[in-house]
Amino acid sequence: MIVALAGGVGGAKLADGLARVVAPDGLTIVVNTGDDFEHLGLYISPDLDTVMYTLAGHNNSNTGWGLAGETWAFMAALERLGGETWFRLGDQDLATHIERTRRLGDGDTLSGVTAELCKRFGIRHSIVPMSDDPISTMVLTNGERLAFQEYFVRLRCMPRVAGFEFDGSTTAYPSPKLSTVMDSDSISAAIICPSNPYVSVGPILAIPKFARWISERNFPIVAVSPIVGGKALKGPAAKMMAELDTEVSALAVARHYGALVDGLIIDVADQVLAPAIEAEGTRVAVTGTIMNSAADRARLAKDAITFAETLDTRL
């Protein structure tokens, strides 16, 4: 069993690659729910949707969120009515939020709803929320403590970041399916996808029981650097690192994860950093990490699994 930790776009791409090379019962994709929020009365779970849409092959690769072939009649009508339009909801995407909200209102859990939606999207691999308990990523900026979507969408990541908090995390438990995986003896590796270390992977690691479990693991953990050539391929990871006075590099990613990861996969563009990272105790694999095609995703997934096998201390 491979356990993947994923957030948004980059995470979804590698999760999709893993789903292409690992059988459905051999992979559990644990998804960040720290971005989840209520908007227009709807429960919106951006990372779960991005992973789900990506694995279903329906994601919008231009925007990085939402569905391919989306239409916007609802949004245009809402704008005419003076409604809140800063968070864009496509006509088809809206069905996901309405159906999720309805099912949660009927008493189902986020895990249960996610499983049902995945089934409807024809996804055979396990996509599980990190927790069914509410955890809200808060972005500390100079002066204001912002809910994640306020920072990320409404303010377009403009405020300077000073830190992060994950409201609700200290009392949150891993979701039931994640707990079952944690209780099993069959995990061969965990792969931290190239998602934002602070706001995509951070919230997952902020769940105490999960953090304790992963620190006591007996399987290798491999992370894929979301920083390539000093830049984030997508999203504010690089900007956040700079604002937190951290070097924007794969080395800084290695330092950020520290002893948590056994190995870091860095892009060929960063291979000069390999000795420095290894000198600090993290093993390195160098490969192409930019996933422009399905083949790229599958190859990187295979590389990550192979790398983890070489790190397995039990072998």
Next chain:
Amino acid sequence: MIVALAGGVGGAKLADGLARVVAPDGLTIVVNTGDDFEHLGLYISPDLDTVMYTLAGHNNSNTGWGLAGETWAFMAALERLGGETWFRLGDQDLATHIERTRRLGDGDTLSGVTAELCKRFGIRHSIVPMSDDPISTMVLTNGERLAFQEYFVRLRCMPRVAGFEFDGSTTAYPSPKLSTVMDSDSISAAIICPSNPYVSVGPILAIPKFARWISERNFPIVAVSPIVGGKALKGPAAKMMAELDTEVSALAVARHYGALVDGLIIDVADQVLAPAIEAEGTRVAVTGTIMNSAADRARLAKDAITFAETLDTRL
């Protein structure tokens, strides 16, 4: 001031006619909210929407509900997710429900939300819900007591009707704007639009304070028969009359309203019934009541106002 009581399609058409011949401050359109219900977590107010869309010129004249030029991407996506699709919500229409639900959730009243939506739709005449208190039309059928939309949409009016109840009506109050109109001395006439007497007009008359007030009025009340040539132009009025062992005719409409109305407008197709109706104490005006065009609506509105003037006992 003209007060119009309206339900769905037929009511909306005459309300639109009245708005074409009466200045904005001279007309209050009181709309049935007995059909309102919560669906998919949204507060849906079918008659308010039909009247609003019709006065805005955006109604879908093919279906009799919803918006012209509507698209259905949301509904198709919801169907793929296994959601409830028996009540059709168009992509643009959905914005009305989401925005209304959001505003109600923020503490606004149905009256307040309706006023704001009407403003956004560019409607200058007053459309007011009969009440801000919840009133739910229940259809008594042989064996089952059905919520109105269950009967009307899901079961397509198939169950045989035995009666109606208006849950919440006995403790409901007229909406604030309706109350203001009721307290004024400036009403010249009330016009009961050609809406279903049982489930469109009935709920309005089921509000005790309104019923008392209208029975003690000093202005004429004119109704327009929704039955033409023994048939309802739209909706289940004729079917309901037959099931309630009532003759399906304009005469039966006159008997149903009884002393409440001073005059009934019947279609030229029914002019043979005029003597019988007048013999029972209701004055009759005969005109074309089928509203195929905006001109038809305006003409019928003028006819209704003129008829009411001739009935004014104060003149």
